[in-house]
Amino acid sequence: VLALAMAVTMLTGGINLSIIATMNACGLVMAWVATNYPPTIGSMALVVLAGMAMAIVIGGINGFLIAVVRVSPILATLGIMTLLNGINILISRGSAISNFPDYILTINSTNLLGIPVPLLVFLAVVAVMWVILEKSAFGRTIYLIGSNEQATHYSGINTRKTIVWVYILSSMLCVIAALLMMSKLNSAKASYGESYLLVSILAAVLGGI
Secondary structure (H helix, E strand, O other): HHHHHHHHOOOOOOOOOOOOHHHHHHHHHHHHHHHOOOOOOHHHHHHHHHHHHHHHHHHHHHHHHHHHHHHHHHHHHHHHHHHHHHHHHHHHOOOOOOOOHHHHHHHHHHOOOOEEEHHHHHHHHHHHHHHHHOOOOOHHHHHHHHHHHHHHHHHHOOHHHHHHHHHHHHHHHHHHHHHHHHHOEEEEOOOOOOHHHHHHHHHHHHOOO
C-alpha cells in the first residue's frame, strides 16, 4: 500500500518522502480516537474520519508546496517528513499508543475463505488505483503531467489542482497502511516503519513506474 502511495506521486515526475511520517501521524491520531472513545460503530467511523482528515491536511500542504509554491518535490516532502517526525514524537512523547478495541485488531486476525483480510484490503486498493489511473480522466492527467507538465498545462489542464490531489491521494493511501499497521502491531508509534521508505521506492521502480 505504501508502494502505491509512492508510485502515484512518481507518475507525476515527483516523489513523496513523507509517506512513513504521514502513516505514523495518521496512525497516532486514529490510535488516540480509538483508545479514548468506547468501541461503537460511531467511534469506528470517527477513527477513519480522523485519519482521513489528517491525511488531507498533510497531502494538501505537500501539494500546495509543490504545485503552487513550486518547491522541488524531494525537498518539500523531505521537509514535511522532518516536521511530521518531530510533531509525532512531541504528541506521543516518544511512546506507543496501544491496546486498541477489537474492531481494529480483527482486521489482521480475520480470514475470508482462507485469505487474510489485509491481503484482501491490499487487492481492493490495487483495484481502485487501477480504475483511477487507467479508466479516469484524472488518471490520464497524472500520466500526462509525468510526461510533460508544461505541455499539459498549455493544453488547458489544471496541472496545479491535479498535483495537489495526487499528494492528497498518496496521503489517503497512508491511512490504509496505518490501519493495517495498527491492527498487526496493536500499537501506533512515531518511529514505526522507517525502513519501508526505501523499500516502497524500490517497489515502485521495479514495478515499472
